[in-house]
Amino acid sequence: MWLLHWLPLPALAMLGRGLGLALYALVGERRQVTLTNLGLCFPQLSPVEKSALARRHFMAFGRSVLELGLWWWASPARMRRLVRLEGAEKLAAYKGRPVILLVPHFVGIDAGGMRLALELEQGMVAIYTRQKNRVFEAAMNNGRRRFGNFEMVSRQEGTRKALKAMKAGRFFHYSPDMDYGPKESVFVPFFGVQTATITGLARLARLTGATVIPLVTRMAGRGWQTGYVASVGEPWADFPSGDDLTDARRLNAFIEAEVLRSPEQYYWLHKRFKTRPPGEKRLY
Numbered sequence: 644m645w646l647l648h649w650l651p652l653p654a655l656a657m658l659g660r661g662l663g664l665a666l667y668a669l670v671g672e673r674r675q676v677t678l679t680n681l682g683l684c685f686p687q688l689s690p691v692e693k694s695a696l697a698r699r700h701f702m703a704f705g706r707s708v709l710e711l712g713l714w715w716w717a718s719p720a721r722m723r724r725l726v727r728l729e730g731a732e733k734l735a736a737y738k739g740r741p742v743i744l745l746v747p748h749f750v751g752i753d754a755g756g757m758r759l760a761l762e763l764e765q766g767m768v769a770i771y772t773r774q775k776n777r778v779f780e781a782a783m784n785n786g787r788r789r790f791g792n793f794e795m796v797s798r799q800e801g802t803r804k805a806l807k808a809m810k811a812g813r814f815f816h817y818s819p820d821m822d823y824g825p826k827e828s829v830f831v832p833f834f835g836v837q838t839a840t841i842t843g844l845a846r847l848a849r850l851t852g853a854t855v856i857p858l859v860t861r862m863a864g865r866g867w868q869t870g871y872v873a874s875v876g877e878p879w880a881d882f883p884s885g886d887d888l889t890d891a892r893r894l895n896a897f898i899e900a901e902v903l904r905s906p907e908q909y910y911w912l913h914k915r916f917k918t919r920p921p922g923e924k925r926l927y
Contacts, residue, residue: 648712652725653867655713656706663705667698676927677701677911683926684834685906699907703862707750714757715786726758730875733856738765741853742814745844747898748821748910755860755873756816757787766792768808769816773797802847809851819844820898822917829887830920833895839918845883845890855879857897861905
């Protein structure tokens with residue numbers, strides 16, 4: 644990955660798309676998970692359309708894997724060229740105040756987080772899941788921390804350390820759109836499917852008085868113009884509402900709208916619907 648990061652992004656993107664197609668052909672379990680997710684969320688798609696979308700997703704995912712080396716080792720100047728940051732001026736008013744950056748799991752999630760880290764003097768804190776490969780985990784965490792203002796907290800450490808960092812002024816880079824099991828989750832629709840959705844976003848906002856501000860990163864452009872766009876959205880008003888179901892519905896509705904703008908770039912390989920309401924059969 645370190646060697647590959649020296650390549651021009653268009654060449655690296657081409658290799659990543661090739662890797663994605665190979666993974667689609669070879670990793671049957673994740674291919675089936677992706678097809679199941681797409682079938683549930685987009686029932687109007689024909690089998691041919693669903694397979695085509697799944698292949699495009701794997702191509703985007705393959706790119707994101709190989710391009711991790713850019714965010715871990717590329718110079719700040721190169722990162723600024725490759726990732727356009729939009730709307731960052733909205734964050735200036737919140738300096739020194741608690742902020743939760745709502746960051747859905749699009750394949751460009753690392754690109755956007757590292758690009759924003761270049762501009763935030765106060766820095767960020769994020770929770771991550773420990774990796775089975777410790778060498779990869781060390782490279783990931785060292786890469787994210789290399790500017791000195793991106794603190795990483797493992798999920799096993801809980802949120803207390805992250806809350807402490809928030810109180811010190813760091814923005815909380817938070818991605819609550821995965822299936823973390825039934826604990827502290829409620830079932831609300833996501834593309835019409837009852838989905839276990841954690842209530843952490845509303846709970847943390849209520850506990851800290853934080854403002855929720857979206858950050859969504861997408862791959863953009865083609866050929867030699869390829870790159871990324873990281874967009875800071877509008878701060879959420881009237882959140883949390885005080886009702887977990889209402890707040891979870893708002894979270895999922897927001898992510899649905901963002902997914903529809905670039906459906907191939909959302910993280911469909913994840914078993915998002917693994918946890919089912921009582922009495923429902925397993926989907927995977």
